[in-house]
Amino acid sequence: MDFAHSARARELIAQVREFVEQEIYPAETLHREQVEASGDPHHHPPVMEELKAKARAAGLWNLFLPDEEWGAGLSNLEYAPLAEWMGRSVIGSEPFNCNAPDTGNMEVLAQYGTREQQEQWLRPLLDGEIRSCFAMTEPDVASSDATNIRASIERDGDDYVLNGRKWWTTGAARKRCRLAIFMGKSNPEADTYRQQSMILVPLDTAGIEHVRNLQVFGFNEGEGHAEIQFTGVRVPADHLLQREGDGFAIAQGRLGPGRIHHCMRAIGMAERALELLCRRAAGRNAFGTELARQGVVREWIADARCELEQARLLVLKAAWMMDEVGNKEARKEIGMIKVVAPNTALRVLDRAIQLWGGAGVSQDTPMAQHWAHLRTLRLADGPDEVHRLQIARMELREQLANEPTDPVATALAPAHG
Amino acid sequence: MDFAHSARARELIAQVREFVEQEIYPAETLHREQVEASGDPHHHPPVMEELKAKARAAGLWNLFLPDEEWGAGLSNLEYAPLAEWMGRSVIGSEPFNCNAPDTGNMEVLAQYGTREQQEQWLRPLLDGEIRSCFAMTEPDVASSDATNIRASIERDGDDYVLNGRKWWTTGAARKRCRLAIFMGKSNPEADTYRQQSMILVPLDTAGIEHVRNLQVFGFNEGEGHAEIQFTGVRVPADHLLQREGDGFAIAQGRLGPGRIHHCMRAIGMAERALELLCRRAAGRNAFGTELARQGVVREWIADARCELEQARLLVLKAAWMMDEVGNKEARKEIGMIKVVAPNTALRVLDRAIQLWGGAGVSQDTPMAQHWAHLRTLRLADGPDEVHRLQIARMELREQLANEPTDPVATALAPAHG
C-alpha cells in the first residue's frame, strides 16, 4: 500500500485548496443571495459561472475524469484529496465541473458511449454547458435491490419506449439539465443481472412529466431531487448505452469512482466542521471557562480527529485498490467506505453543530445542510444495511475458505454444531 | 410513586387521541398545501382555525394550564399523556391552544401577571386570538448561562427603555403574534440572579426590527424563529412582570412544565415514528424477505420500544415529582428528562427514517421535520452538556452528603487521595 502522491498531484492539491479557500468560501453568501433573489431554489446563479471560468482558466477542470483523452487522467488515489477539498463547500464541486451526478454520467459516456453519443452529450457536459441526471431509483420498490426495478424499456421498431416512475433523480430540477440516463428493464425474462438496460433520454422528449422536487430535511438542494413520470417516452434505438442487458454492469462500473468522490467529499465536510468547531470553541466562554478548555469539548475534538483520520485512510486504501487491482477486487473496500465515511462525518458534524448551538442548525453555517446531505448519503446507492450484508458475506467467504488452524475452532465446531 | 390516572384524565386521553387520529392527521396535507399556496411559511391557514373550533367545541382547550381559574386545572402528570398525543403531529398542539411558546407565556401571565396584564394579554391568548413570543436567547453569548444576558431594560421616567438583540424568538414570525415577553438586565449591579427583569412588549412598539427568520435544518418552522433587534424600545413601567430583579426567578418557574410538555411531545413524535417504522416494515420486501422479518429491523424495533418505555417513565416520574414536591425538589429529574427525551426520540426517528429511505428524509413523511425539531431541542433552554453538568453536581452532592459505609471507599480514599 502506497498512498504517496506524485508531484503533479501534490501541486493540484495545493491549487484546489487555495481555490476553495480563496474563491469558493467567500462566494457562498453571494451564491445563496443570488439563488434566493431568483425565487427558484434550483436557480443557476451568475456567480457560479464566474467561479467556473476562473477554475477552468487555472487548469482546474474535469479533474475527476480518469480518461486521458477526455479528462485529467488522474488515478482514484490522486483525485481523492481534491474531492475532499471540493467537498468542503456545498458549492465546491461545480466550479471545477466535478459535481455529481454529472461526473458519474460523464464517466459512463466516456467509457461506454459511442463516438456520436460522446459528441452529442459528453462534450457539452465536459464544457459545463449543460447538466444531466440519472434516473434509476423508484418510489415503489426497494431500489437497493436492482432486480426490483419496474421501469420498462421496450423496443418498438426503430425506437425504444420508456415507462415508469423515478424519484431522487438528482439534477433534474435545474433548467440547464438536458439529459437523463434512464435505467429500466428491457429483457424481463433474461437472467437476473441481464434484464436491465440504460438509455439516453433528452429531457424535452414527449411523455416526461416533472412531478415535483423532493426536499432533504427541509432543504431544496440546489441540483434538485426530482420525481419524474415517464409515460410512453419514445427515443431512437441508437440512444441505448452499449447493448440490451448491459444496464446492470454499467451501473456497477459507475459506482466505484462515485463512492470515492462521495466519501472524500463527506470527509471534507467533516474537516470543515472540525475546523469550525475548534475556532468557535476557542472564541466563546460558558460558565467562566473558554469552551476549548472544557474536557467534554476536548473529547469531541479528539474523537473527531481519531475517527476522521481512520476514515480517510480507509478511503485512500479503497482508491489505491481500485487503481491497482480494479473495482471488482476492491468491492469489499468500496462497500466499507460507503458505510464508514458518511457515518463518521455525521458524528463529527453533530458535535460541531452542538457546539455552535443555534447557529449550527441554521443557515448561518454550512453544517446543517451538510448534515442533511450526509444523512441522505446513508440511503443513496443502497442503505448502510445492504452494504453491511455484502461486506459480511465477503468476509465470511474469505474466513471460511480454509480449514481452521486454531484448535479452539476445530475442537468446538464439530462438537457444538 | 403513583402514575395512575384519574377517570377524568383517562377520558381526556381517549378524546385527545381520537381527535389527533381522526381530525389532525388527515388535516396535515391540507395544512401544508394552504401554507405553501400562501407563499409565506409562517402563514396561519384556515384549516387551523377549523381545527381549533372543533377542539374547543369538544372541550379540549387550554388543557395545559394548571390554573383552575383560567385553565383546565390538570396536574403535570395528568397533562403529560395529552402532550404526548399532541406531539405526534407538527400541527398537533395549536388546535388545542396548547402550543409553545404561548403555553409558557400564558402560564407566566396567569401566575405572575397583574389583573390588568391578564385582561389585556392572557384572555386573548387563551381565546387563541393572538399569539406571543419569548425574547430571551441572544446571538452573541452562551445564553444557557443566564448571567451572560446583555439586553438591557432601563428605567426612564414612567417608562422602561429596552435595547438588545434577540434570536430564536420563537413565534415572532407569525402575523398574529402581538406580544413579546422580553428578558433583559435591569439591575446589572445587583446579585447575579437578581439582575434580570421580564417585561411585556407589544410587538408594534417603535424600535422593534424583525431582522430575519432562522431556519432549522432547512425548515422554516411554522411558528418562526426570529432574530429581532430592539433599539430604544419604550414601554410603560406597568408592563413589567412582578418587580425589578424577578426575571431570573420567573424564567426558572416557566421552565419546569415546559420541559414536561417538550419531552412528552418528543415521545409522541417517536411513537409515531415507531408506528410508521412497523407499518412500513410490514409492507415492503428487500432481497426476498419482508423487512419486518429481518433481524436488523427487529433489533431496531425492540431497542426503540425499550428506550421509549424508559424515557416515558422518567418523564412521568418528573411530572409526578413536580406535582408532589414542587419544581425545586424535582430539578434533577427535570434536568434528566431534558437530556433523555430528545436524544431517545432522535434515535428512534433515525431508525425509522433509515427504514423509510428516501421518503423518510423528504416531505412525504413527518419524520425529517420532527427530527430537525428534536435536534434543536438538544440546544434549546441550554445544550445537553449544561444539563449534564448540573445533574452531576446534584448527584455528587447527594452521594457525598454522608460518610461512606463501604470499606472499599473508606479504605482507598485516604491512601490514594
Place this chain on the structure above:
Amino acid sequence: MDFAHSARARELIAQVREFVEQEIYPAETLHREQVEASGDPHHHPPVMEELKAKARAAGLWNLFLPDEEWGAGLSNLEYAPLAEWMGRSVIGSEPFNCNAPDTGNMEVLAQYGTREQQEQWLRPLLDGEIRSCFAMTEPDVASSDATNIRASIERDGDDYVLNGRKWWTTGAARKRCRLAIFMGKSNPEADTYRQQSMILVPLDTAGIEHVRNLQVFGFNEGEGHAEIQFTGVRVPADHLLQREGDGFAIAQGRLGPGRIHHCMRAIGMAERALELLCRRAAGRNAFGTELARQGVVREWIADARCELEQARLLVLKAAWMMDEVGNKEARKEIGMIKVVAPNTALRVLDRAIQLWGGAGVSQDTPMAQHWAHLRTLRLADGPDEVHRLQIARMELREQLANEPTDPVATALAPAHG
C-alpha cells in the same frame, strides 16, 4: 401504574439496606480471605453462616418467596428494592437465603412440588441447610431455543433414566449442593412445548460426573458453574415435577420472578459502582484538578444517573405488571428488562472502572467481578438478541393489530408495498 410501597415494604427496605451496609460490606474482605485460605474457590466460609444467622434473627429471611405459607409473601414490586440492595455485594444475597439459583428452585418446589418433595427438599433449602442447582443449559446446542435440548429422561419401570451433558449448572460446585432440578426430553415425539420434563435428582446419585467448573472472565465464582455429565442416572418416578411434558411450562413460570431479581441486583451493582465513582472522583486529582470537577467525569456521572433511573423504573413497571396482570401479560416487559438492566449496569460499571484505574480491574474493588457477572447475564437465559427478537415480534403484532389512522401509512403502504 402505582409504584408506591406499603409501610411493611418501606420498613424492610430500610432494614435490608442497613444490614447490607453495616454487616455485609464489612464482611466482604473476611469472606474472601476465608475462601482463599481454604484453597477452594467454592468453599462455604464460616462468616457466611454468621451473616445468615444474624439476618434470620432479624427476620430478613426468605423474603424472595411470594408464597405466604413458605415465604414472606411479598409481591414482586415489594421485593424488587430488596433485591437491589442485596445485589450491591457479591455475597449480598445468600445471608438472606435469597441467592440464585436456589431462589428459583425453591419457587418451583413451592409452586409445583408435591408435599413429599417439599418436605424433603424445600424445607432444608428454606432453612439454608443445603443448596441446589438447575441443570438446563447444554454445551452442544443453542439452549436459548428450548426445543434444542438433547438431554433425555426416559421411563424405565418405576424409575426415570437420565442422560445428557449440562453446563453452566450454577451452584453445583459447592459441597453443600445436594439437589439438581434436571430438564430433559421425556416425550420427543410430542408437541414442541410438551416434549420436556423436569425431575429432581439427588446429586449423590450414581452416574453423575462433575466434569469441571467454568470460569467467568477468570473468576471462579463462589457458587460455581459446573459442567456435569449425566450417564444412565436412575431416579424414582415420583421425583418428577408435575407430569411428563410439563417441563417447558415450569421453566417459563420460573423465569419471570428470577428476571426481576437478576435485574434489580444488576441495578444494585451499578448503584454501588456509581457511589464508588463519585467518592473516588471527589478524592483524587489529576493534572491539577479534582476529578469530580472535570467535565468528562461529570458527564459519566450524569449519564449513569439518567440511565439507572430509567432502567429501575422499567424493572418496577415489569414487577408491577407481573403482580397485577400476571407473567404472561407482562412478558414483553420481562423481555425488555432482561436486555436493558444488564446492559445499563455494564455501562455504569465500565465508567466506574475507568475512573478507578488499576484498582478498578483488580480485586481491590468489587467492580471487575460485578462486571464479569453482568456480562454473563447478557447470555444467561438467552442472549440479548433472542429477547430483542421476541420483543419486536410482540411490538409488531400490537402495532399491526389495527388499521392505520395515519394517512402517511395508509397512502404509502399500498403504493410501495
Place this chain on the structure above:
Amino acid sequence: MDFAHSARARELIAQVREFVEQEIYPAETLHREQVEASGDPHHHPPVMEELKAKARAAGLWNLFLPDEEWGAGLSNLEYAPLAEWMGRSVIGSEPFNCNAPDTGNMEVLAQYGTREQQEQWLRPLLDGEIRSCFAMTEPDVASSDATNIRASIERDGDDYVLNGRKWWTTGAARKRCRLAIFMGKSNPEADTYRQQSMILVPLDTAGIEHVRNLQVFGFNEGEGHAEIQFTGVRVPADHLLQREGDGFAIAQGRLGPGRIHHCMRAIGMAERALELLCRRAAGRNAFGTELARQGVVREWIADARCELEQARLLVLKAAWMMDEVGNKEARKEIGMIKVVAPNTALRVLDRAIQLWGGAGVSQDTPMAQHWAHLRTLRLADGPDEVHRLQIARMELREQLANEPTDPVATALAPAHG
C-alpha cells in the same frame, strides 16, 4: 505515506504467521495445563522453552529490536504486522522473545545503557534467560501524570537509596524475573520534567518486598502484575541509567515503539476473535437458521471488519511516521492509536464473546482473557481520557495556528466572542 513492505518483511510475516498457527495455537492448551499443574499461575512451563528454542532456531528472535547491533533492525512499520500475529495468542510473544515489558526494557538498555549495563542485563534478556520488570506506576497517585510520582531515588555516597511503593509492576511475579527498572524522583526541586531518574535494581537486593499480585478481572496473568514495596533499597550509583533527571525523557522514548506493539497485538487479538466469530457463526443454528445467515450477526461481522481495517491503517500510519519523522513528530498519531486500537478490539471481542455464549466468557476460548487484557490497556500508560486531552490540545494548536479563511469563522468569531 507508503505502507508497502520490503521483501524481507513479507517473508518474516509469512514465517511468523506460520509459527503462530502451526506451533503456538496447538501449544496453548498444554501451556495452560502445565501452569495449572504447577499450582503457580506465574509458572514458566517447559513448553515455553521448547517454543523459544524452535523460534530462535528459525531465526524468529528479538525481531522487535530496531537496533541493528543487538537486534533485527526492523523499522516500526516492518515489525507491526509481526506484532499483530504474535498478539493473536496470550502466549504468542514470548516464544519470539518479544513480550512486554521485556521488549521495552531491552530497548531502553540498548539505547541508553552503558556497555557494562548492557553486558550484565541486556545480553541475558536478549538470550531469553532472565526476565525484567518496569516499576513506574504507583497506587497512591494518578500516575498518568508523571509529575505525581512519589518514589524517591536519593544519592548516599557511592549508592542510591530507593524508597516507594509501586504496583502494576508487570513481570515481577515470575521467578525468572531478575531486574527492575525503577523510576523515582532524584531531584524533586528541579524543573518538572527533570526531577525523575531511572535506575537498574537487581530484584534480590535487600529492602524489596513483593507485597502481592494483582488480578485482572479474575485472571492471574502469566507475567504477573505485582505490588512491590521498596524500603531503603541500596544500589551502586553506576546502576543509574544516563544521568540524574533523565528519567522522564527515557520514559517518553520508551513509549512510542511500545504503543505500536500493544496496538498491533490488540488488533491481532481482535482478528482472531473475528475469525472465531465467523467460524462459530457458520457452524451453529438457532431458531432454524444458521447464525451466519442472521442479519444481526452479519452486521457484527461487517462492523468488525470496517473498524479493524481502519484501526490497523491508523497504527500503520503512526508506525510509518515514527520511522520517517521520529517519535516526537508522531506523538499525535501515537496518542490516537493508544485510544483507538484497544477500544476497537474490545468492541470486536465483545461481539465474538456474545456469539460464543457461555464458551466465550469461559476458559474454553481465549476471548475472555484477551478482553480483560485489552480492558486494562485502556488504563495502562494513562487512561483514554488523558490521551484524548492531549490529542485535542495538539489539534487545537494546529487548527488555530493560522487565521481562518472561512468567512463563517471570521464573521462570527468577533461578534459572538
